[in-house]
Amino acid sequence: MAKKTLAPQQARSRESTRRLLKAAAEVLGQHGVEGATIPRIAQHAGLTPGAVYRRFPDKDALLETVIIGILERQDERLRMAHTPAMARQIPLPVFAEQLIASMLVSYRANARLLRALRQFVQGRDHTLFCKKAVRLEMRTFQYVAELFLVHRKEVKHPDPQMAVSFALMMLTSTLIELILVDHDLKNWQTVLPKDDQSLKRELLRSFLSYLGIEQKAN
Numbered sequence: 001m002a003k004k005t006l007a008p009q010q011a012r013s014r015e016s017t018r019r020l021l022k023a024a025a026e027v028l029g030q031h032g033v034e035g036a037t038i039p040r041i042a043q044h045a046g047l048t049p050g051a052v053y054r055r056f057p058d059k060d061a062l063l064e065t066v067i068i069g070i071l072e073r074q075d076e077r078l079r080m081a082h083t084p085a086m087a088r089q090i091p092l093p094v095f096a097e098q099l100i101a102s103m104l105v106s107y108r109a110n111a112r113l114l115r116a117l118r119q120f121v122q123g124r125d126h127t128l129f130c131k132k133a134v135r136l137e138m139r140t141f142q143y144v145a146e147l148f149l150v151h152r153k154e155v156k157h158p159d160p161q162m163a164v165s166f167a168l169m170m171l172t173s174t175l176i177e178l179i180l181v182d183h184d185l186k187n188w189q190t191v192l193p194k195d196d197q198s199l200k201r202e203l204l205r206s207f208l209s210y211l212g213i214e215q216k217a218n
Helices: 002-035 038-045 049-055 059-081 084-088 092-109 111-122 128-154 160-180 186-191 196-211
Strands: none
Touching: 002 038, 002 049, 002 059, 002 111, 038 049, 038 059, 059 111, 059 128, 084 128, 092 111, 092 128, 092 160, 092 196, 111 128, 111 160, 128 160, 160 196
16 A cells, blocks of 8 residues: 555655746746745645745755756757757758857847856855756857767867867857946947847857858848
C-alpha cells in the first residue's frame, strides 16, 4: 500500500517544484532580484512560503537553481534548433542575419529577466554557482561559434576561429549595452540606429565586415 501511495505523492511534489521554479523565473523577470521574495514567489506558484522553504533553504538557493535551469534549457534549445549539418546548408550571411534577428527579439522580449539574471550572477562572483553559470554561458557561446566555423573557408580574416569568437563577443556586448544596461541613452540617440530594423541591419553589416565577408545588396 505504501508503494502505491508514494508514486502520486512524488508526482505531486515534482509538479509543485516545477511550478515553483517557473513562478520564480517569472517573478524574477517581473520584479528583479530584490523584488523576487519568497512570499511573492510562493503566492505566484500557488504555494505557501513554508512549502518553498521545505525545498530550498533560502531565496539564493532557489534563484541559483532557477538560473542554472534557464541556462541549461537555452543551451539545449540551441542545439536542437541548430546543428552543424543544418548550419552548413545555410549561407553564412543568411545564418548571421537569422542569429542577429533572433537575438535582438529575445533580448527585447526578455530584457528584465536577463538583466536580473546578470545582476544575480555577478553578485556571486567566485562562487561555485557563478563558475557553473559562466561555464554554461561559455558552452553555448562556443557552440554558436562552431556553427559559424562550418563556413570557415568563407571567412577572410587570417584567424577565422578568433575572428568568429570576437565578432560574436562584439555582437553580444552591443546588445547588452543597448538593451540590458540600465542607463539613459538619450544623449546617444543621434548616433544610434533609429529602430530595431536599422539596428539589425547595422549589426549584420559590422559582423560580416569584420569577418571579411561581402554582404550582397538587397
